Amino acid sequence: MASPETLDFETLLRPISEENPGGCELRDDSEGRQLFFQVKEAREAARTIERRLQHGLVDETEDTGTLERPDWQIVQTLAIKILSEYSKDLWVCAWLTEAMTRLEGFAGLRDSFRLTREISENFWEQIHPVPDEDGYATTVAQLVGLNGEDADGALIAAIEGVPIVCATSLDPLSSADYRDAVDMGRADPEQRERRIEQGAVTLEMFEKAVREAPSEYFCELLEDIEAAEDEFSRLSTKLDDCCGTDDSGYALAPPSSNIRNSLAEVRERVRAIARDHLAKSDVADGETSSQLVAESPAAEGTVVGANSAVLNREDAFRALLKVADFFHRTEPHSPVSYALEQAVRWGRMSLPDLMKDLISDDSVRQEMFKRLGIPDSEYSSED
Numbered sequence: 475m476a477s478p479e480t481l482d483f484e485t486l487l488r489p490i491s492e493e494n495p496g497g498c499e500l501r502d503d504s505e506g507r508q509l510f511f512q513v514k515e516a517r518e519a520a521r522t523i524e525r526r527l528q529h530g531l532v533d534e535t536e537d538t539g540t541l542e543r544p545d546w547q548i549v550q551t552l553a554i555k556i557l558s559e560y561s562k563d564l565w566v567c568a569w570l571t572e573a574m575t576r577l578e579g580f581a582g583l584r585d586s587f588r589l590t591r592e593i594s595e596n597f598w599e600q601i602h603p604v605p606d607e608d609g610y611a612t613t614v615a616q617l618v619g620l621n622g623e624d625a626d627g628a629l630i631a632a633i634e635g636v637p638i639v640c641a642t643s644l645d646p647l648s649s650a651d652y653r654d655a656v657d658m659g660r661a662d663p664e665q666r667e668r669r670i671e672q673g674a675v676t677l678e679m680f681e682k683a684v685r686e687a688p689s690e691y692f693c694e695l696l697e698d699i700e701a702a703e704d705e706f707s708r709l710s711t712k713l714d715d716c717c718g719t720d721d722s723g724y725a726l727a728p729p730s731s732n733i734r735n736s737l738a739e740v741r742e743r744v745r746a747i748a749r750d751h752l753a754k755s756d757v758a759d760g761e762t763s764s765q766l767v768a769e770s771p772a773a774e775g776t777v778v779g780a781n782s783a784v785l786n787r788e789d790a791f792r793a794l795l796k797v798a799d800f801f802h803r804t805e806p807h808s809p810v811s812y813a814l815e816q817a818v819r820w821g822r823m824s825l826p827d828l829m830k831d832l833i834s835d836d837s838v839r840q841e842m843f844k845r846l847g848i849p850d851s852e853y854s855s856e857d
Contacts, residue, residue, distance in 0.1 A: 476697040477581035480574065485558050487592055496600025497561035506560045513552035517569045520544035520576075521628070549573040562593050563602040568616035575632040580698035583633070587705035590617070591712050598716050610717045610726050617713070618728040626732055633736045638695060638744050641686035647675060649740050652747070655680045684747050692748035699741045706733060731830065742819060745795065753796070791818045 490497030500506040523544040553570035556563065567590040574582030594601065606612050620629040634653075637646030655677040658669055670676060710730045717726040745752065794814050801811035820828055826848055833839040 475694060476584075476701050477579075477694060479585055480578040480582045481554075481585045481589055483585075483589065483592070486554065486589055487596060488558070489597075490560065490562070494600065495562075496597045496602060497559075497563075499602055499604055500556070500561050500563055500566075501603070503560070506556070509552060509556050509560060510563075510566075513549060513556065513566065513569060516545065516548045516552060517572065520546050520549060520573075524631075544576070546573040546576040550577060557589075557593070561602050562597040562600065564590065564593070564613055565603060565616040567593060568620055571620060572628060572632055575629065575636060579636045580695065580702045583636075584698060584702040584705050587702060587709045591705065591709040594709075594712050594716055609720070614713065614717060614726075614728050621729050621732045623729060630732055630736050633733070633740060636740075638740065639680065639683045639687055639747070640691060641683035643686060644675065644679060644683045647680055647683055649743055651675050652680055652743060681747075684751075687748075687751070689748075689751035689754050692744065692751045696741065696744055696748075696752070699737060699744065703734070703737045703741065706730070706737065710734075734827070738819065742815060746815070787821070791821060794818050 489495035498506050500510040521544070523542055527544075549569055550573040553566050553573060556566050557570070567586070571583065571586035571590065574586045576582075578585070601613060603613050619627055621627040622630065631650075634650040635648045637648050638652070639647040655675050658666055658674055659677050661669065666676075710727070713727040714725065719725050795818055798811040798814035798818075801808055801814070820831065823831065825846070826843065829839055829842060829848075833842060
């Protein structure tokens with residue numbers, strides 16, 4: 475079961491006023507401008523502190539003697555106030571997305587994508603910032619920044635920093651922590667020991683934390699990630715429709731591949747590290763389903779096992795992942811498990827996304843898209 479909603483959608487999607495549903499242009503309104511710069515500066519300050527923490531450059535605060543921490547709560551509070559009371563502004567939506575990801579994890583990311591989509595659906599004719607001589611480029615500029623164009627955008631590190639393991643023996647651990655643990659396992663013994671003394675998490679510690687966590691945690695986490703992926707896909711489609719293309723046919727909507735790929739990588743990482751927990755959950759669900767079928771009057775005389783039947787694509791994918799899990803456990807050195815997981819990942823992709831994943835040469839890929847009749851927007855928006 476996915477996490478509950480983290481945002482008050484009813485309040486946030488309410489028109490600012492009857493006369494002006496989308497509200498004011500923040501930069502042209504005295505009170506709105508003050509709030510705009512407050513949230514902008516709060517976001518920049520939080521990101522600066524994060525970068526300094528990453529490089530070990532943050533000092534203790536004078537009043538408490540503790541390390542300074544990024545204050546994403548103030549970003550969240552100001553952004554919600556602006557979107558509820560002043561303006562349906564996509565820059566503010568982008569900053570709220572950054573804050574919600576830090577504060578509420580994948581459930582916050584899911585709800586931020588949904589909010590941005592529904593604001594776009596309900597207020598596009600009054601959306602802010604208002605389009606200028608460059609069309610919607612300025613309007614969606616901060617959404618572009620979340621994904622990035624020539625490099626990873628602002629949201630990628632936030633996604634990798636969301637906890638994917640919460641246990642009693644360690645602080646919450648993220649995808650970034652897992653990647654660092656794997657890298658540390660390849661380091662020479664002296665360097666590895668030095669990093670452990672500095673507080674780095676080893677792969678053994680990570681795996682211990684996974685074993686300690688309840689299965690229900692991973693089931694909910696996986697549902698939240700998949701729901702975030704679904705909401706991002708819906709948001710991307712909506713922005714493609716709203717932004718359109720320029721005179722040369724180039725898509726004006728924000729690129730999406732970095733966020734899409736980052737979420738997919740986290741999803742598959744969770745499936746891999748929590749495979750035993752998820753397998754237990756699948757067995758429990760299967761036993762419940764079998765019991766319900768057995769107890770149902772309509773099931774009399776039926777010989778099909780509800781726990782083993784493959785009835786649709788998703789059932790087939792789950793079956794393949796169970797086979798992959800078998801090879802993970804019995805032949806960890808074998809490439810079979812990874813090949814099966816890769817096949818499932820490809821199978822869940824749309825055709826355009828699959829082509830982007832398989833064909834690295836832009837010109838070859840675009841020619842293939844043209845021959846298959848895939849619209850320009852499916853490939854020209856790729857960053």
